[in-house]
Every structure is written in C-alpha cells, then in structure tokens.
Amino acid sequence: MTIKARKLRFDTLLIHGGLEAGPAGATTVPVVQSSSFAHHTAEDLEDIFRGRKVGQVYTRIGNPTTESLEKRLALLEGGIAAIATASGMAAITTAVMTIVRSGDEILASSSLFGGTFSLFRDTLANYGIRAKFVDPTDITAVRNGITEQTRLIFVETIGNPKLDVPDIPAIAAAAQEAGVPLMVDATVTTPYLARGTELGADIVIHSTSKFINGTGSAIGGAIIDMGSFDWGSGKFPHFEPFAKKYRNFAFTARARKLIHKDFGACPAPMNSFLLTEGIETLALRMDRHCENAMQLARFLKGHDKVKWVNYPGLEDSPHHGVAKRLYKGKYSGLLTFGLADKSAAFRFINGVKLAKNLANIGDAKTLVIHPASTICSDFGPEEKALMGVTEELVRVSVGIEDIDDIIDDFAEALDNI
Amino acid sequence: MNLTVNGKPATIDRKETLNITALLDELKVAQPEYVTVELNGEILERDNFESTVVRNGDTVEFLYFMGGGN
Numbered sequence: 001m002t003i004k005a006r007k008l009r010f011d012t013l014l015i016h017g018g019l020e021a022g023p024a025g026a027t028t029v030p031v032v033q034s035s036s037f038a039h040h041t042a043e044d045l046e047d048i049f050r051g052r053k054v055g056q057v058y059t060r061i062g063n064p065t066t067e068s069l070e071k072r073l074a075l076l077e078g079g080i081a082a083i084a085t086a087s088g089m090a091a092i093t094t095a096v097m098t099i100v101r102s103g104d105e106i107l108a109s110s111s112l113f114g115g116t117f118s119l120f121r122d123t124l125a126n127y128g129i130r131a132k133f134v135d136p137t138d139i140t141a142v143r144n145g146i147t148e149q150t151r152l153i154f155v156e157t158i159g160n161p162k163l164d165v166p167d168i169p170a171i172a173a174a175a176q177e178a179g180v181p182l183m184v185d186a187t188v189t190t191p192y193l194a195r196g197t198e199l200g201a202d203i204v205i206h207s208t209s210k211f212i213n214g215t216g217s218a219i220g221g222a223i224i225d226m227g228s229f230d231w232g233s234g235k236f237p238h239f240e241p242f243a244k245k246y247r248n249f250a251f252t253a254r255a256r257k258l259i260h261k262d263f264g265a266c267p268a269p270m271n272s273f274l275l276t277e278g279i280e281t282l283a284l285r286m287d288r289h290c291e292n293a294m295q296l297a298r299f300l301k302g303h304d305k306v307k308w309v310n311y312p313g314l315e316d317s318p319h320h321g322v323a324k325r326l327y328k329g330k331y332s333g334l335l336t337f338g339l340a341d342k343s344a345a346f347r348f349i350n351g352v353k354l355a356k357n358l359a360n361i362g363d364a365k366t367l368v369i370h371p372a373s374t375i376c377s378d379f380g381p382e383e384k385a386l387m388g389v390t391e392e393l394v395r396v397s398v399g400i401e402d403i404d405d406i407i408d409d410f411a412e413a414l415d416n417i
Numbered sequence: 418m419n420l421t422v423n424g425k426p427a428t429i430d431r432k433e434t435l436n437i438t439a440l441l442d443e444l445k446v447a448q449p450e451y452v453t454v455e456l457n458g459e460i461l462e463r464d465n466f467e468s469t470v471v472r473n474g475d476t477v478e479f480l481y482f483m484g485g486g487n
C-alpha cells in the first residue's frame with residue numbers, strides 16, 4: 001500500500017489499488033500457483049519467520065496473488081490491513097475467534113444471514129461462547145444488550161434476507177462507549193455504498209463470493225481491519241502482547257499469527273485472481289444492481305398478485321431513511337416480496353425463465369429463491385420470524401441484465417401463477 | 418554511525434542525527450507503514466518515530482507480523 005495509492009479515488013482504486021506490475025508487463029495480477037516459496041539461505045528464511053523481513057513462506061499463511069487482493073480491499077474500505085479467506089464464513093469464523101474466548105459474549109443482530117446465525121447460536125455455544133441476539137434497528141435494545149461479558153458486537157449493513165438497515169454509526173458510538181469492537185458484515189452493501197471508515201466499523205467482513213466477485217465464479221471472504229480499536233485497554237488480556245508490539249495492527253497480527261494460520265482457511269490463489277478481476281467493475285455493477293432493483297421493486301409493488309414488497313429503496317420502507325443517509329441513495333440489489341402462499345411462490349419460481357433458482361446473491365444474473373424451504377429450512381418458526389422469513393416470501397438478487405427483460409420474465413411468471 | 422540492525426552490523430554514512438522516520442527511509446525498510454520498530458529492546462510508539470533519534474551503538478530491530486509463522 002503506497003502513499004500515492006491512498007490518494008486515488010474509489011473507482012480508480014478498484015482497478016489499480018494493490019496491483020504491482022506483473023512479470024513481462026502483465027496488467028492482471030499473476031496467479032502464483034505455488035504452495036510454498038523457496039529462499040536462498042537459511043538466514044533469509046529465519047529472518048522471515050522472526051518477522052525481521054517481509055517474504056512469502058507458505059500459501060496457507062500468505063500468497064502474492066492473495067496479497068494483491070488484500071491490499072486492494074484494505075484501500076477500498078479505508079482500513080490498515082486485510083486478510084482474504086476461503087469463504088465469507090471462514091472470514092467470520094477467523095475474525096470472531098481472534099477476539100472472543102470461552103466465557104465471552106457476542107452481541108449480535110437477530111436478523112443475520114443464516115450461516116452466521118447458526119455459527120453464533122449453535123457452533124460457538126459448544127465452546128463456551130454465548131451469543132445474545134437483539135433487533136439491530138433498536139438502538140436502545142443494542143445498548144441494553146451490552147453486558148460485562150460482551151467482547152464483540154456483530155451486525156450486517158443490510159440484513160440478508162430481512163433487509164433491515166441498522167443505524168451503524170449509532171451502534172458504533174454505543175460500542176465505543178462500552179469499549180467493545182464493532183464487526184460489520186458489509187457483504188450486501190460493499191465498500192462502494194459505504195466504506196468501513198464512514199460507518200464507524202472496527203472490523204469489516206465480506207463474503208467476496210457475492211458482489212465483489214460479481215459473476216458467481218468463486219467463493220471467498222475478507223476481514224478488513226480499520227485499525228480503530230484500542231486492544232490494549234485491559235479488557236482483552238489475550239491481546240496485550242500484540243497491542244504492545246503491533247499497536248493498532250494488534251487485531252490483524254493476532255489473526256495472522258494465530259487464528260488464520262491455525263484454522264487454515266486460506267483462499268486458493270486462483271480464487272484470489274478471480275476476485276481481484278471481479279472487483280474492478282464493482283462500481284459500475286453496483287450502480288446497475290441498485291437501479292434495476294429499484295425498478296423491479298416498483299414494478300412488483302404495482303402488480304395485483306404481489307401482496308407486499310420489501311426493498312429499502314422504497315420510500316414507504318421503514319428502513320428507507322437510515323438507508324438513504326448511510327448509503328448515499330443506493331440500496332443494493334436485494335429485495336423480497338410476498339405472494340399468496342408457498343404454493344404461489346413455488347409456481348412463480350418455476351415460471352421464471354431468465355432468473356436462476358439458486359442459493360446465492362450478488363451475481364450479474366438475476367437470482368430467485370424461496371428461503372423458508374431452502375436456506376432457512378433448518379430454522380424453527382421463531383428464528384424464521386426474526387429473519388423475516390415467511391412461507392409466501394421470495395428473495396430476489398436483482399442482476400445487471402436489461403431491466404425490461406427482467407420485468408418481462410417476472411411479469412410472465414406472475415401471470416402464470 | 419554504527420548500528421546493529423536486525424542482528425547485523427550496519428554503518429550509516431551521515432553526519433547529522435537521524436530520527437526513526439529518516440532511518441526507515443535511509444535503510445529502505447520495506448513496507449514502513451506496517452513495520453514495528455524496536456530500539457535497544459524497547460518497542461517504539463509510531464507517534465514517536467519523528468522525535469526519536471538513533472545514536473552510535475544502538476540496536477534496532479524492524480519487525481513484521483505478516484509472512485512467517487510464530
């Protein structure tokens with residue numbers, strides 16, 4: 001990360017950030033498909049292991065292709081360092097386990113992506129880590145949820161699939177007062193709608209599998225450290241040696257030297273390449289995702305077979321005000337809508353021809369799914385209610401096709417229900 | 418001025434005193450924005466790089482948390 005690169009504007013950083021000249025003048029990041037890296041002398045490798053020299057050792061720990069992606073993501077979020085991981089869930093697991101220990105509490109949004117919800121509620125509970133879930137749009141509930149044991153607050157910028165929009169700067173203020181770090185999953189908004197620094201996040205998470213990749217061609221995740229949290233406050237004794245030695249890099253240092261290295265959820269270099277390529281067009285794609293989603297939301301709202309439409313871009317959405325303030329009048333590409341019942345939702349999904357029925361978001365292609373019977377099928381009625389998932393609900397990740405073709409496809413499928 | 422830098426002797430051919438920022442530049446230390454600097458066994462605050470000068474005989478370590486293992 002050079003000083004010069006820091007001064008470039010966002011859309012330019014998407015293309016040039018973190019990219020150093022490749023061999024023979026290559027303009028794309030080279031795919032360094034090597035497990036390990038040889039060094040001339042025993043002393044060289046000793047220096048790298050002791051931290052006296054920068055150098056690559058082993059692809060689980062670091063890789064030149066992955067490093068380009070990490071530098072670009074750090075610049076885009078306004079952070080000081082980033083760690084790319086094998087998936088979004090790997091990013092969350094690595095980042096959370098870097099912070100919490102047995103006996104600690106996580107204060108989490110009750111409308112999280114299902115994978116994160118089950119990680120917190122079920123998997124981590126087996127290791128003595130307790131999660132407390134609160135409505136993230138209720139700032140009083142967030143404040144009251146913080147206890148002596150809270151060591152992390154975790155929210156999504158726009159909840160998937162509830163599409164609620166918490167006031168993150170307000171949560172950040174509460175977190176700061178309590179001396180607790182705020183981790184924000186910004187998968188749905190991407191740094192294009194708001195950078196981590198603007199939101200007041202301490203750590204930003206992405207499933208880069210989604211909008212950052214943009215074409216549904218690779219799974220990946222990222223952890224971006226804003227360098228804003230004071231890990232040396234005494235509340236995190238396991239951070240003391242890292243805070244002393246690495247100051248505001250303490251989080252990234254602990255993650256890299258322990259959890260990321262030990263859990264081993266590193267990305268494949270080829271995936272880092274695909275993600276670095278994909279991110280170049282993020283700004284253009286996000287604009288189109290947002291415009292198309294707005295138009296589709298308006299079309300669905302006017303359709304007599306559609307009972308309701310949930311999109312933060314709609315003025316009558318309860319989340320419109322906060323979303324407009326935080327994300328500069330852009331509302332991302334996810335919307336949900338309700339039909340008469342589950343059977344109508346199935347008939348609609350079976351009726352679309354252009355849109356794909358699959359479990360993903362953020363692809364260039366328009367995607368539809370019935371969450372209650374698929375991605376949320378393991379959850380009981382109570383959890384489904386928290387996630388805003390009902391039987392008649394269809395989730396749409398609006399793609400970047402010509403909007404008239406998307407609307408034609410939906411219109412035909414709705415007519416045939 | 419003779420220093421020990423990362424365990425090896427280093428001679429710096431300059432008359433005037435050097436602060437840490439200038440030393441990072443003089444020794445072309447890689448990725449200076451990430452490096453941790455230890456002067457005679459004490460870790461320096463980044464904010465004090467400008468005001469801390471090195472003297473003949475000092476031991477300096479430049480440490481990274483990236484690559485490597487433990």
Ligand SMILES: Cc1ncc(COP(=O)(O)O)c(C=O)c1O
Binds near residue numbers: 088089113116187221
């Ligand atoms: C908001 C959000 N966070 C995290 C994830 C998990 O990411 P991944 O599938 O890359 O592990 C997803 C999607 O699956 C998501 O939508």
